[in-house]
Amino acid sequence: MAWDFETEPEFEEKLEWMRQLLVEEIYPLEGLPPEIQRDRDKIDEITAPLKEQVKTQGLWATHLPPELGGLGFGQVKLGLMNEILGKSSFAPRIFGVNAPDTGNAELLAVGATDEQKEKWMQPLLDGKIRSAFSMTEPDTAGSDPKLLKTNAVRDGDEWVINGRKWFTSNGSVADILISMVVTNPDVHPYQGSSMFVVPTDAAGLNIVRDVPVMSHPDHQTGEPGGHSEVVYDNVRIPHANLVGGDAGVGQGFVLAQKRLGPGRIHHAMRWLGQSRRAFDMMCERAVSRYTHGSYLAEKQMIQDWVAESEAEMRAARLLTLQAAWHMDKHGASASRMEIAIIKWWGAKVLYNVIDRAIQVHGALGFSTDLPLESMYRAARAARIYDGPDEVHKVTVARKILKGYDAVEVPSEHYTRKQAAAQEKFAEYLDLATANL
Numbered sequence: 001m002a003w004d005f006e007t008e009p010e011f012e013e014k015l016e017w018m019r020q021l022l023v024e025e026i027y028p029l030e031g032l033p034p035e036i037q038r039d040r041d042k043i044d045e046i047t048a049p050l051k052e053q054v055k056t057q058g059l060w061a062t063h064l065p066p067e068l069g070g071l072g073f074g075q076v077k078l079g080l081m082n083e084i085l086g087k088s089s090f091a092p093r094i095f096g097v098n099a100p101d102t103g104n105a106e107l108l109a110v111g112a113t114d115e116q117k118e119k120w121m122q123p124l125l126d127g128k129i130r131s132a133f134s135m136t137e138p139d140t141a142g143s144d145p146k147l148l149k150t151n152a153v154r155d156g157d158e159w160v161i162n163g164r165k166w167f168t169s170n171g172s173v174a175d176i177l178i179s180m181v182v183t184n185p186d187v188h189p190y191q192g193s194s195m196f197v198v199p200t201d202a203a204g205l206n207i208v209r210d211v212p213v214m215s216h217p218d219h220q221t222g223e224p225g226g227h228s229e230v231v232y233d234n235v236r237i238p239h240a241n242l243v244g245g246d247a248g249v250g251q252g253f254v255l256a257q258k259r260l261g262p263g264r265i266h267h268a269m270r271w272l273g274q275s276r277r278a279f280d281m282m283c284e285r286a287v288s289r290y291t292h293g294s295y296l297a298e299k300q301m302i303q304d305w306v307a308e309s310e311a312e313m314r315a316a317r318l319l320t321l322q323a324a325w326h327m328d329k330h331g332a333s334a335s336r337m338e339i340a341i342i343k344w345w346g347a348k349v350l351y352n353v354i355d356r357a358i359q360v361h362g363a364l365g366f367s368t369d370l371p372l373e374s375m376y377r378a379a380r381a382a383r384i385y386d387g388p389d390e391v392h393k394v395t396v397a398r399k400i401l402k403g404y405d406a407v408e409v410p411s412e413h414y415t416r417k418q419a420a421a422q423e424k425f426a427e428y429l430d431l432a433t434a435n436l
């Protein structure tokens with residue numbers, strides 16, 4: 001009987017070290033002027049000593065199993081770590097687990113040839129190169145990647161890629177893009193798509209712009225965290241760049257699933273930290289702000305928000321850690337339902353809690369004097385990226401509904417129960433009738 005909600009003491013010590021590092025060293029980075037915060041090289045320079053500390057603690061790039069070059073922490077430990085790292089947008093990079101590099105390293109770890117791993121995965125893990133994942137297109141529905149149009153045609157020992165992608169996050173600062181393209185339009189997309197490693201300096205690759213978005217409306221192309229629109233105009237790529245080599249032809253969807261599963265759960269883990277940070281702000285304000293004869297904390301409506309938020313966050317945490325445990329035990333493919341549930345539920349909780357925290361702060365919550373408004377804008381995207389809520393709900397509902405058979409009379413209908421009772425308890429019923 002194994003049913004344990006405790007963290008082992010040695011690992012809890014590591015988590016405590018992380019919490020302290022966040023409060024003492026990482027939160028202050030958020031007070032730097034915006035121009036420094038946006039300057040990735042400057043931030044790398046400032047945070048280099050912190051990265052060294054993280055490495056000394058054995059907490060650097062913990063997302064891969066040991067046989068694939070990582071530390072083998074597994075998803076549960078990673079979940080507990082990401083819950084802390086999610087509190088500040090600076091933290092994942094300082095721990096070598098920032099998206100999209102983590103997902104891309106995982107993809108290369110499971111799908112790339114040894115040569116490709118050495119060339120791209122290891123430098124990614126070492127934080128020496130940056131990457132982006134280039135799948136969504138402006139002209140086809142990203143929620144249904146079977147519709148992708150960007151294609152690669154083989155020409156001798158090369159492939160020629162043509163098409164247009166967008167929302168390639170970090171594309172304009174990346175060294176490589178992992179691009180999902182159609183390599184055989186004559187078969188089902190599940191067998192006709194492949195992934196390529198495309199260096200961003202390849203001839204014909206044009207980063208048109210970073211699309212300004214709700215979370216970063218002032219974003220300038222070339223700053224980190226942008227969502228790039230990318231034109232592939234006869235981009236010639238050696239066959240050696242096809243992820244998985246010969247065996248990788250037609251494997252795009254298999255690889256995408258392997259990448260997106262862990263990526264989604266890592267998002268959900270970080271949302272726990274974001275939600276908790278907003279929640280702490282809400283509670284602090286509730287006990288500090290006096291109005292209409294009492295503190296906000298004493299108003300039942302505010303208490304309702306505090307209680308609802310705590311319950312929602314706990315539910316999200318348990319669902320996330322359970323999904324993580326399921327992945328560790330049964331693998332990502334067998335955990336699609338668990339991952340889908342936490343992807344939309346986690347995004348909803350994040351959004352709800354930040355929204356309530358803003359309301360409790362009134363005008364201050366709406367202002368840029370607090371991080372809540374930017375957290376709110378960023379949280380909105382969580383309901384769209386890595387698959388919109390609706391698609392994940394479809395996955396969940398379909399799987400559940402497969403377990404049910406259509407009936408003419410509902411199973412719980414009184415007449416069916418009566419018949420069952422007659423069959424099972426006939427002697428008592430006969431007795432009851434005889435006594436009338």
Ligand SMILES: Cc1cc2nc3c(=O)[nH]c(=O)nc-3n(C[C@H](O)[C@H](O)[C@H](O)COP(=O)(O)OP(=O)(O)OC[C@H]3O[C@@H](n4cnc5c(N)ncnc54)[C@H](O)[C@@H]3O)c2cc1C
Nearest residue numbers: 133134135136141142143167168169381385386387388390
């Ligand atoms: C901040 C951010 C970062 C991103 N980063 C990346 C990245 O790095 N790489 C990358 O390739 N992509 C990235 N994306 C793109 C993202 O994956 C897509 O936006 C997402 O898959 C949805 O595709 P779409 O935008 O084309 O919406 P569409 O597919 O056009 O869907 C629009 C809406 O239709 C509804 N819908 C869709 N399907 C169904 C259904 N079955 N039932 C009911 N309603 C449905 C949903 O409400 C959905 O929001 C990012 C997006 C955002 C916002």
